[in-house]
Amino acid sequence: MTSAPAWSRTEFEAQLRARGAGYHINHPFNVRMNSGLLREDQIRGWVANRFYYQVNIPQKDGAIIANCPDRETRRKWVRRILDHDGCDGNDGGIEAWLRLGAAVGIEDGVLWSQRHVVPGVRFAVDAYVNFARQAPWQEAVCSSLTEMFAPQIHKDRLANWPAQYGWIDQAGLQYFRSRISLAERDVEHGLQVTLDHFTTRAQQERALEILQFKLDILWAMLDAIEKAYP
Numbered sequence: 001m002t003s004a005p006a007w008s009r010t011e012f013e014a015q016l017r018a019r020g021a022g023y024h025i026n027h028p029f030n031v032r033m034n035s036g037l038l039r040e041d042q043i044r045g046w047v048a049n050r051f052y053y054q055v056n057i058p059q060k061d062g063a064i065i066a067n068c069p070d071r072e073t074r075r076k077w078v079r080r081i082l083d084h085d086g087c088d089g090n091d092g093g094i095e096a097w098l099r100l101g102a103a104v105g106i107e108d109g110v111l112w113s114q115r116h117v118v119p120g121v122r123f124a125v126d127a128y129v130n131f132a133r134q135a136p137w138q139e140a141v142c143s144s145l146t147e148m149f150a151p152q153i154h155k156d157r158l159a160n161w162p163a164q165y166g167w168i169d170q171a172g173l174q175y176f177r178s179r180i181s182l183a184e185r186d187v188e189h190g191l192q193v194t195l196d197h198f199t200t201r202a203q204q205e206r207a208l209e210i211l212q213f214k215l216d217i218l219w220a221m222l223d224a225i226e227k228a229y230p
């Protein structure tokens with residue numbers, strides 16, 4: 001274990017943000033997706049596989065709540081479940097992803113069947129949910145911090161897809177639009193929990209390992225999708 005002095009909050013946050021270099025925004029499959037180079041079947045394959053991530057996020061967040069004894073945290077965290085599952089007056093992110101599916105030519109039933117989900121994606125997503133079930137809740141919160149880097153990937157899609165993939169109905173892109181402000185709100189809370197909890201240098205380095213674990217999950221998903229749709 002390191003005996004180095006703890007980083008200040010500012011330096012610790014900078015260390016976390018620096019891990020963005022390993023975000024799946026830089027994965028070759030995402031780079032090609034964002035450059036308009038993917039075929040229709042490759043886009044459909046990505047949408048169908050990512051649906052498995054989308055439907056598992058609320059279970060992941062439910063696991064965090066189940067492990068968290070702090071009422072204030074649960075009160076904020078529960079919003080994430082409703083963001084995806086929907087609630088009165090809000091269809092939610094899963095419904096929005098179904099509309100993305102429709103926009104690229106996949107029927108709801110095909111997404112729900114998960115028949116196109118490849119083993120590597122299933123393994124990666126399941127590892128994320130299992131981590132949230134088994135780890136201390138503050139560690140699971142830390143693992144959600146890849147969302148620090150998500151607004152840019154959503155903005156890229158909104159900026160580029162309409163011109164690059166004219167065959168996609170633009171109404172289907174609403175999911176990406178909706179996530180920008182939600183991700184920013186989530187990160188504000190997730191960062192606060194992480195900066196409060198991981199205070200010694202050894203704990204801060206543990207937080208970086210957890211963030212890397214989650215970056216690897218997202219990266220492994222794209223590796224598996226890239227291999228399935230060469």
Ligand SMILES: O=C(O)c1cc(C(=O)O)c2c(n1)C(=O)C(=O)c1cc(C(=O)O)[nH]c1-2
Pocket residue numbers: 057093143144145146147148149150153154179218
């Ligand atoms: O499209 C993406 O690249 C992307 C990445 C991530 C992420 O960084 O984990 C999330 C999302 N989207 C997303 O839409 C989302 O709702 C979400 C929730 C979480 C999480 O870890 O709790 N990550 C992400």
